[in-house]
Amino acid sequence: xxxxxxxxxxxxxxxxxxxxxxxxxxxxxxxxxxxxxxxxxxxxxxxxxxxxxxxxxxxxxxxxxxxxxxxxxxxxxxxxxxxxxxxxxxxxxxxxxxxxxxxxxxxxxxxxxxxxxxxxxxxxxxxxxxxxxxxxxxxxxxxxxxxxxxxxxxxxxxxxxxxxxxxxxxxxxxxxxxxxxxxxxxxxxxxxxxxxxxxxxxxxxxxxxxxxxxxxxxxxxxxxxxxxxxxxxxxxxxxxxxxxxxxxxxxxxxxxxxxxxxxxxxxxxxxxxxxxxxxxxxxxxxxxxxxxxxxxxxxxxxxxxxxxxxxxxxxxxxxxxxxxxxxxxxxxxxxxxxxxxxxxxxxxxxxxxxxxxxxxxxxxxxxxxxxxxxxxxxxxxxxxxxxxxxxxxxxxxxxxxxxxxxxxxxxxxxxxxxxxxxxxxxxxxxxxxxxxxxxxxxxxxxxxxxxxxxxxxxxxxxxxxxxxxxxxxxxxxxxxxxxxxxxxxxxxxxxxxxxxxxxxxxxxxxxxxxxxxxxxxxxxxxxxxxxxxxxxxxxxxxxxxxxxxxxxxxxxxxxxxxxxxxxxxxxxxxxxxxxxxxxxxxxxxxxxxxxxxxxxxxxxxxxxxxxxxxxxxxxxxxxxxxxxxxxxxxxxxxxxxxxxxxxxxxxxxxxxxxxxxxxxxxxxxxxxxxxxxxxxxxxxxxxxxxxxxxxxxxxxxxxxxxxxxxxxxxxxxxxxxxxxxxxxxxxxxxxxxxxxxxxxxxxxxxxxxxxxxxxxxxxxxxxxxxxxxxxxxxxxxxxxxxxxxxxxxxxxxxxxxxxxxxxxxxxxxxxxxx
RNA sequence: GCUGGAGUGGCGGAACUGGCAUACGCGCCGGUCUCAAAAACCGGUAACCGUAAGGUUGUGUGGGUUCGAUUCCCACCUCCAGCACCA
Numbered sequence: 001x002x003x004x005x006x007x008x009x010x011x012x013x014x015x016x017x018x019x020x021x022x023x024x025x026x027x028x029x030x031x032x033x034x035x036x037x038x039x040x041x042x043x044x045x046x047x048x049x050x051x052x053x054x055x056x057x058x059x060x061x062x063x064x065x066x067x068x069x070x071x072x073x074x075x076x077x078x079x080x081x082x083x084x085x086x087x088x089x090x091x092x093x094x095x096x097x098x099x100x101x102x103x104x105x106x107x108x109x110x111x112x113x114x115x116x117x118x119x120x121x122x123x124x125x126x127x128x129x130x131x132x133x134x135x136x137x138x139x140x141x142x143x144x145x146x147x148x149x150x151x152x153x154x155x156x157x158x159x160x161x162x163x164x165x166x167x168x169x170x171x172x173x174x175x176x177x178x179x180x181x182x183x184x185x186x187x188x189x190x191x192x193x194x195x196x197x198x199x200x201x202x203x204x205x206x207x208x209x210x211x212x213x214x215x216x217x218x219x220x221x222x223x224x225x226x227x228x229x230x231x232x233x234x235x236x237x238x239x240x241x242x243x244x245x246x247x248x249x250x251x252x253x254x255x256x257x258x259x260x261x262x263x264x265x266x267x268x269x270x271x272x273x274x275x276x277x278x279x280x281x282x283x284x285x286x287x288x289x290x291x292x293x294x295x296x297x298x299x300x301x302x303x304x305x306x307x308x309x310x311x312x313x314x315x316x317x318x319x320x321x322x323x324x325x326x327x328x329x330x331x332x333x334x335x336x337x338x339x340x341x342x343x344x345x346x347x348x349x350x351x352x353x354x355x356x357x358x359x360x361x362x363x364x365x366x367x368x369x370x371x372x373x374x375x376x377x378x379x380x381x382x383x384x385x386x387x388x389x390x391x392x393x394x395x396x397x398x399x400x401x402x403x404x405x406x407x408x409x410x411x412x413x414x415x416x417x418x419x420x421x422x423x424x425x426x427x428x429x430x431x432x433x434x435x436x437x438x439x440x441x442x443x444x445x446x447x448x449x450x451x452x453x454x455x456x457x458x459x460x461x462x463x464x465x466x467x468x469x470x471x472x473x474x475x476x477x478x479x480x481x482x483x484x485x486x487x488x489x490x491x492x493x494x495x496x497x498x499x500x501x502x503x504x505x506x507x508x509x510x511x512x513x514x515x516x517x518x519x520x521x522x523x524x525x526x527x528x529x530x531x532x533x534x535x536x537x538x539x540x541x542x543x544x545x546x547x548x549x550x551x552x553x554x555x556x557x558x559x560x561x562x563x564x565x566x567x568x569x570x571x572x573x574x575x576x577x578x579x580x581x582x583x584x585x586x587x588x589x590x591x592x593x594x595x596x597x598x599x600x601x602x603x604x605x606x607x608x609x610x611x612x613x614x615x616x617x618x619x620x621x622x623x624x625x626x627x628x629x630x631x632x633x634x635x636x637x638x639x640x641x642x643x644x645x646x647x648x649x650x651x652x653x654x655x656x657x658x659x660x661x662x663x664x665x666x667x668x669x670x671x672x673x674x675x676x677x678x679x680x681x682x683x684x685x686x687x688x689x690x691x692x693x694x695x696x697x698x699x700x701x702x703x704x705x706x707x708x709x710x711x712x713x714x715x716x717x718x719x720x721x722x723x724x725x726x727x728x729x730x731x732x733x734x735x736x737x738x739x740x741x742x743x744x745x746x747x748x749x750x751x752x753x754x755x756x757x758x759x760x761x762x763x764x765x766x767x768x769x770x771x772x773x774x775x776x777x778x779x780x781x782x783x784x785x786x787x788x789x790x791x792x793x794x795x796x797x798x799x800x801x802x803x804x805x806x807x808x809x810x811x812x813x814x815x816x817x818x
Numbered sequence: 819g820c821u822g823g824a825g826u827g828g829c830g831g832a833a834c835u836g837g838c839a840u841a842c843g844c845g846c847c848g849g850u851c852u853c854a855a856a857a858a859c860c861g862g863u864a865a866c867c868g869u870a871a872g873g874u875u876g877u878g879u880g881g882g883u884u885c886g887a888u889u890c891c892c893a894c895c896u897c898c899a900g901c902a903c904c905a
Contacts, residue, residue: 005856006857215822217822217823217900221821221900224820224821224900225901248905262905305903330905331903331905332904332905335903336904336905339905341905342905343905347905349903350905422904540899540900544900623831623843624830624831624843625831629823629824629831630898631830636829637829637844639844640842640844643858683834686834688834690830690842691831691833691842693842694841694842698841698842701842704859704860705860760838762837764837764885767837767886769838772838805885813837813838815885815886816885817885817886
């Protein structure tokens with residue numbers, strides 16, 4: 001936009017982008033003379049264009065990075081691309097190009113766009129996960145895990161997306177569907193590679209306590225996902241047999257109220273126990289029916305619980321009671337032991353089921369002195385109380401009984417105190433081409449053999465055909481598949497699955513510390529200096545997946561002796577927690593909805609940059625609201641940010657062109673400047689960028705009202721520079737400075753200046769504001785009291801009423817109670 | 819159901835440890851400049867009563883603590899997000 005009414009942002013922005021690149025202004029170097037600050041934003045998947053979500057994420061990070069740089073920190077602020085993944089493959093099938101070509105084109109374009117935003121990245125450290133010198137180290141890490149038994153292959157039912165034609169990790173199944181295409185996920189029995197993340201479940205849970213500076217909800221989500229539950233595994237015996245049915249419960253205090261047992265329809269014992277009984281046919285029919293139901297339907301809460309009696313009985317080991325064994329769809333094979341003891345009086349699901357099928361009930365926890373009959377109750381009582389009908393445990397509070405019963409059962413050998421976890425091992429095999437080949441060779445003689453370290457990388461072959469007709473494309477690349485066994489040198493076949501891309505992103509923050517290191521995934525000395533990441537910024541959608549996996553990687557790499565760093569203050573991350581502080585930014589909405597092509601409500605950053613410049617876009621996206629919350633994009637409101645930049649520009653013009661006399665700054669002006677410095681500094685520290693910007697606006701408004709001076713202009717430009725760096729560099733130069741604004745130091749405020757000459761004291765009568773008076777700071781209470789009582793409008797309110805009390809907050813407020 | 823969060827003008831939002839509710843911006847209204855417009859600059863803008871001075875009400879709802887509550891406590895409502903027949 002070449003309009004004389006507006007400042008020439010197009011020229012200015014390209015000028016400074018070039019200047020920063022030419023002078024390597026943001027190059028990070030290991031140095032001992034300055035404190036380090038590692039600021040990281042989640043790297044993007046190179047889908048082509050950047051969207052407003054990227055703009056917001058990276059602008060938040062850039063302000064923090066530039067601010068820390070001005071404060072004199074040695075800032076590491078890198079950027080790269082999470083470049084493997086399925087969209088590239090889909091694009092290849094559709095456009096008849098190669099995934100590599102498509103990806104590289106996207107990366108080039110995204111880089112151009114990121115540079116156009118003026119982000120202060122050290123581009124010398126750029127990494128792409130699809131580059132052989134990156135994924136080589138994926139393979140290297142995998143081999144280490146294989147050696148230590150953390151990577152293993154096993155046949156098991158796995159999540160299968162029929163549309164993507166690949167397996168999925170549990171973390172990638174969202175509401176029973178594929179996280180990417182939402183197709184309903186099926187179960188399939190396959191032999192697949194897993195990572196033993198369950199070995200780290202205790203530490204992954206325990207160390208959440210160290211993450212004091214993470215959003216609580218992310219910590220809660222991870223704890224939830226890991227899902228520890230403590231209880232007792234109870235051994236019921238099948239009547240007329242030596243077979244044991246283990247049952248897991250967190251409420252062992254209710255064991256004396258167990259009136260029946262329920263097995264999941266898939267439970268292997270079910271088919272065995274019905275052999276030759278009259279119930280056999282009905283049970284088989286039921287099992288068959290459940291098997292046909294999809295997982296989604298079966299787990300929806302409002303569906304009525306169904307089940308049938310198996311005809312068999314179990315012996316409750318605490319009282320040798322015979323209780324019937326049922327099978328029902330509300331018991332899941334995947335959780336616990338696939339069998340439950342049912343206590344209808346103290347579990348609502350059991351209650352509903354027992355009522356429906358007229359099964360017996362017995363109260364064993366009494367909530368008050370009144371003792372309802374089990375036939376009278378209308379719902380299960382799940383709260384605390386006193387044990388009844390519980391043998392030698394009668395009369396104990398149930399929480400106490402829980403411990404005593406568990407200990408007693410363990411001692412008597414009829415149960416075992418156990419901890420159950422929700423977290424499962426991480427399935428990483430993908431039947432896809434565009435990923436890291438798993439460095440394993442299958443030999444008829446030697447079995448599963450790892451590729452030798454010196455033979456890495458196992459390169460992805462380029463000449464592969466993409467038909468989109470299913471099956472792993474690598475499986476059809478004979479040249480790739482057929483190889484020799486590293487051990488016996490005989491003919492062998494390569495693994496044709498590739499790694500899930502979350503493997504790639506689980507350690508890229510370590511690679512950034514030494515992106516060109518060629519002896520290991522990273523240089524231990526460099527990670528020791530730069531790690532942990534001081535501030536990590538990204539979307540909430542990674543609260544579980546990426547953040548949990550990265551924590552896992554950091555822990556085992558430390559255990560392997562490959563990684564070694566400690567947090568400087570020791571508090572946030574006493575070692576092996578990768579991210580000290582986490583900020584999850586909110587989404588950018590338009591018309592109350594997420595921007596999407598199908599809804600036609602996408603605002604393209606490119607168009608905004610053309611119209612107003614990158615500085616305006618940066619400023620607006622931060623000014624619209626706090627970074628953690630959702631923001632509503634407004635085409636109208638962004639003009640306010642543009643107007644403001646022009647207003648600052650004209651302020652600088654006035655100061656430089658009119659040669660306004662350099663007067664020594666007045667008291668009030670100094671106070672305004674220092675107050676703004678304090679507010680902006682405090683707000684940036686807390687990531688309250690929206691209020692930081694409004695503080696600068698107030699300073700500029702003051703300058704217009706009081707008459708602009710060089711002092712005010714310089715302060716405003718310095719404070720604004722992390723937000724609108726191009727315009728501020730230019731204005732800084734116009735104001736007669738050289739050497740770049742990012743090296744000019746962050747302004748400091750003087751608390752002395754902030755001390756006011758006069759304090760405004762609010763006078764309240766009975767808690768309501770009635771008047772205001774100015775007093776000298778530190779005026780005695782007696783004097784203030786006297787002044788308040790003498791105030792005309794106050795007199796009116798206290799007339800004829802006895803004053804009961806005075807509340808005085810020095811230099812701030814006085815409340816007269818009448 | 820459990821977990822985490824949010825509810826403030828016409829709109830986005832502010833109020834850091836209880837002390838002037840609505841800063842800053844958008845929008846709207848008025849003015850200055852101009853032949854006119856754009857741009858800019860200045861002023862006004864929670865609701866209600868009042869010409870005004872001034873007053874009353876007001877931060878999802880209902881209670882409580884306090885001299886004083888958007889802020890703390892209790893109960894509830896609504897919305898968002900995550901998990902969930904988890905035994």
